[in-house]
Amino acid sequence: MTAPPRLALDRVARTFDGVAVVDDLSLEIAAGEVLCLLGPSGCGKTTTLRIAAGVERQSSGRVLLEGVVVSDANRHEPPERRSVGLMFQDFALFPHLDIAANIAFGLSGPKRERGAVAERFLERVGLKGFGGKYPHMLSGGEQQRVALARALAPNPRVMLMDEPFSGLDNRLRDAVRDQALSILKAEGTAVLLVTHDPEEAMRMADRIALMRKGRIVQTGAPYNVYNRPVDREAASFLSDVNVIHGVVRNRQTDTPFGLFLTPKLIDGADVEIIVRPEHLKVDLGENGPPAANVKTGVPAAGTVVRARFVGAESLIEVRMEHDGARLISTVPGAFLPEEGARVWLSLRRDHCHLFPCRVQSHVSDPYISTDARTAAE
Numbered sequence: 181m182t183a184p185p186r187l188a189l190d191r192v193a194r195t196f197d198g199v200a201v202v203d204d205l206s207l208e209i210a211a212g213e214v215l216c217l218l219g220p221s222g223c224g225k226t227t228t229l230r231i232a233a234g235v236e237r238q239s240s241g242r243v244l245l246e247g248v249v250v251s252d253a254n255r256h257e258p259p260e261r262r263s264v265g266l267m268f269q270d271f272a273l274f275p276h277l278d279i280a281a282n283i284a285f286g287l288s289g290p291k292r293e294r295g296a297v298a299e300r301f302l303e304r305v306g307l308k309g310f311g312g313k314y315p316h317m318l319s320g321g322e323q324q325r326v327a328l329a330r331a332l333a334p335n336p337r338v339m340l341m342d343e344p345f346s347g348l349d350n351r352l353r354d355a356v357r358d359q360a361l362s363i364l365k366a367e368g369t370a371v372l373l374v375t376h377d378p379e380e381a382m383r384m385a386d387r388i389a390l391m392r393k394g395r396i397v398q399t400g401a402p403y404n405v406y407n408r409p410v411d412r413e414a415a416s417f418l419s420d421v422n423v424i425h426g427v428v429r430n431r432q433t434d435t436p437f438g439l440f441l442t443p444k445l446i447d448g449a450d451v452e453i454i455v456r457p458e459h460l461k462v463d464l465g466e467n468g469p470p471a472a473n474v475k476t477g478v479p480a481a482g483t484v485v486r487a488r489f490v491g492a493e494s495l496i497e498v499r500m501e502h503d504g505a506r507l508i509s510t511v512p513g514a515f516l517p518e519e520g521a522r523v524w525l526s527l528r529r530d531h532c533h534l535f536p537c538r539v540q541s542h543v544s545d546p547y548i549s550t551d552a553r554t555a556a557e
């Protein structure tokens with residue numbers, strides 16, 4: 181028999197003043213798994229986490245820990261009875277307690293045992309010997325690691341983390357979160373991590389749950405969420421995107437970059453082809469336009485309006501000749517064509533995502549028929 185998920189939210193909703201902040205949201209997290217709840221500010225991430233912790237009570241739905249209902253319409257276990265660890269951005273260490281006492285604070289049992297556990301977790305986070313110091317004597321990164329040790333010391337079955345690393349500068353953040361991740365993995369803790377930072381989510385998560393307006397709109401491994409977005413908003417939340425517009429004619433969309441088959445869409449439907457900057461190829465075309473091929477379609481010409489070296493890659497902005505639109509390409513290394521140079525752009529067609537526009541100018545429903553859509557899905 182498979183073990184029940186460490187944490188499950190089952191059709192959870194929360195309204196404030198009649199507004200649904202969390203709306204029919206379900207998720208499950210297994211032991212040793214990191215699920216990142218990723219979404220823009222105000223989409224309901226923190227409220228979801230607070231419901232999981234028991235700090236907030238949902239308006240409807242259930243919260244289960246290891247298959248046991250801890251909150252539904254009839255019961256509500258308080259946070260301290262849920263065996264969940266909490267770590268927030270504004271983690272407050274107790275200033276009047278030394279580091280060892282801070283870590284031992286939530287532990288039960290004889291003082292000596294609590295002290296030994298605190299020592300062990302200090303060592304785990306690389307702060308052996310810091311037990312007698314006080315919080316103000318530690319750097320931000322060290323304090324964050326103490327907060328992690330404090331959250332882990334009671335051996336929680338589930339760890340709930342809300343933007344826990346956002347107070348740290350970039351380099352320190354990478355080091356602290358990599359260390360946190362390896363400890364959490366070693367402990368086999370189920371982790372729900374809330375963030376609005378796609379890079380953090382992709383770095384930390386086994387699965388990302390992309391959230392918008394109180395709902396999860398897509399869940400999957402980071403690679404899949406990045407490479408198979410469900411819609412334009414999902415694509416553009418994870419990185420900058422280029423948008424190429426087209427209109428369906430005879431079941432296909434003709435663009436300056438070649439034809440795209442659109443068999444499910446009706447003639448006249450407006451479509452958007454979304455492509456990330458790293459999937460847009462730049463060619464100087466010194467010997468004329470590069471040849472069209474199956475992988476990259478037809479190259480289209482434009483003029484370089486900006487070329488910048490930004491470290492591991494270069495960023496090239498091109499104004500297209502066919503419609504004046506500006507497209508951005510990122511290419512590895514220091515490839516810097518002259519501003520004003522004529523170049524050819526082509527698309528990695530396997531990384532293009534085609535969606536009907538949300539607002540249509542010629543048709544009311546872009547799909548051929550509801551039946552056709554259902555059959556095709």
Ligand SMILES: Nc1ncnc2c1ncn2[C@@H]1O[C@H](COP(=O)(O)OP(=O)(O)OP(=O)(O)O)[C@@H](O)[C@H]1O
Binds near residue numbers: 196221223224376
């Ligand atoms: N106690 C409350 N009373 C009324 N409205 C609330 C309450 N808590 C949250 N909200 C509202 O619910 C919405 C979602 O808030 P929440 O903090 O869950 O979003 P979030 O995605 O975590 O945002 P951020 O990334 O900015 O922290 C916001 O519009 C917020 O103002």
